[in-house]
Amino acid sequence: MRAIVYDRPGASDVLSLTERDIPAPGPGEVRVRLIRSGVNPTDWRFRIRPLSFDEVTPGQDGAGVIDAVGPEVTDFAAGDRVWLILAQHEKPFGTAAEYVVQPISRVAPLPDGVSFDIGAAIGVPALTAHRALTVHDHGPAHLGPGTMTGLTVLVQGGAGAVGNAAVQLARWSGATVVTTVSSARKELLAKAAGAHHVINYRQGDTESAVRAAAPDGVDLVVEVAPAQNNALDLAVAKTGGTISIYAKNGGDEYSVPILETYFKNLRYQYLVLYSLHAEALSRATSDVTSAIASGGFRIGADSGLPIHHFPLAEAAAAQDAVEKGAIGKVLLDIAET
Template sequence: MRAVVYRETGPSSVLQVVERDLPEPGPGEVRVRVVRAGVNPTDWKFRAGMMSGYAEVTPGHDGAGVVDAVGDGVSGFAVGDRVWLVLAQHGRAHGTAAEHTVQPAANVVPLPEGVDFDLGASIGVPAVTAHRALTASEFGPARLGPGALDGRVVLVAGGAGAVGNAAVQLARWAGATVVATVSSDEKGALAVAAGAHHTVNYTVGDPADAIRTFAPDGVDIAVEVAPAQNVDLDLDVVKVHGLVSIYANNGGDQMTMPLRAAFGKNLRFQFVILYTLDPGLLRAAVDDVGAAVADGALRVGDAAGLPLHHYPLEETAAAHDAVEGGVVGKVLIDVTD
């Protein structure tokens, strides 16, 4: 089989397409013929130097394809099943940028009938992260579904990004009023296509005033991508007993905040990363994301505010470069037919 590998960390030029033996699933494992692989920022960051310890790595946490072998002790999957994958390279050397990948059955999720592989390869890290960001408050629901966020106002920072797009769609599915911040009118149009009720261009005027135009009592949840830059805004617009869910460090690695403002509102700051997430929370997120997909509440493509950018397996390096360069939309690798 063809696989993309790197044997040392560094720029995208360390990626190579090689031929490898077809892997066999062991007990509790499933082999998937990968049709599409998704590329996330973690993929290029791991490749650039955040991850070591393996002689050879195949990148890729997200993907979708068809089950073509099942190991002993696996129930619920059969050859021919269409599936999507989550955290496929976490704690493992080989992820989804290959024609086949062997995964623990817990990383393999049924893809509902009629849902294409583009969507299946796009929902892993972004949608599961967005789910956790929306459910991390002890004052809010632990699960998402229609009606779970009725009456709530959710602020999504960076509503045109992949996680932001998923957060907008999931929050709207759950019944929230969604306000998204963006840096341009073009990105505002993408956030509206995703389902945002209102958008705020944070480069024009005072974003806090603009947010309060749509949420005069403040917001219940802020899904935050740039805490170092936005902490004062979050402290201003989030309600008493509100939640600030931080899933990235865009714009700076150090966050400084006035403590009294957070004390005064009894705010909760929840940091979100999937790799150390409690397995029960991860499973709840995967199940809810699957339900949203089945309901048609999660979509990709221009009409959903998430343009798709396809690359063949041989151009995985260019796909990594596109994500590292901040391309707007979702980058996918076309692995097999």
């Protein structure tokens, strides 16, 4: 099979397309013939770190068709369409290949009529967004129509992949969604994703604009850049609100004023999928599968998430595009459907 591999850390030129044996599934595992692979920032970030394995095939996200099952597998069969969850976490071989073997805990059914593009696009972004939206004291543990009715969510950076997923999933679940963006183009994308109020933070007073959209404040903030935005988050969050932090764009550190924070009974919830407990990951997988089945999560420019396709052989260029801040979702085309 064709696979992208690297055996040393470095720039994208360490990636190479090579031939490797097709793996066989073991007990509790399935083999997936991949159609699409999703590319995430963690792919290039992991690539520049010291390796934990002699050779790595990148790729946490992907979608395809099961073509072989191992012993003790009863929930899946050859021919099932599936999407994958954290396929390369603690493993050397991810989804930038024609085949991948995964334990069934990392495999979810891809509903009929849902494209492989969507299956490869959800993974890390949508599961991260789900976690960010389900940690509020008065919010739901599961997402779905009506589960966030009455809540107001501020999504910082609503045109990014996680931001787009947070906007779509919160809107699907009935929340009022306010989001910030940095350009007119991103404003159009955030509106297409379904945000009720879109604020260009480069124009005017952002706090006043958020207050105008949410006079009583926001219940939950989905935060991509805490070092830049903490003062704004504190100013607009309701008493008892939650600030969910999933990235550190714009700085590595920030200070928190203690009195202002604890008199508001605020919760800071940090989150990363790679150490998330299995129950929360399972809930997120189930809810995201329901969202894509019912149209609660869509892709494409008309849904605020442009898709950029690269052939498998151009995995280096695909990772470079993500590292340079491509707007939308980058996918590797591995096979025809």
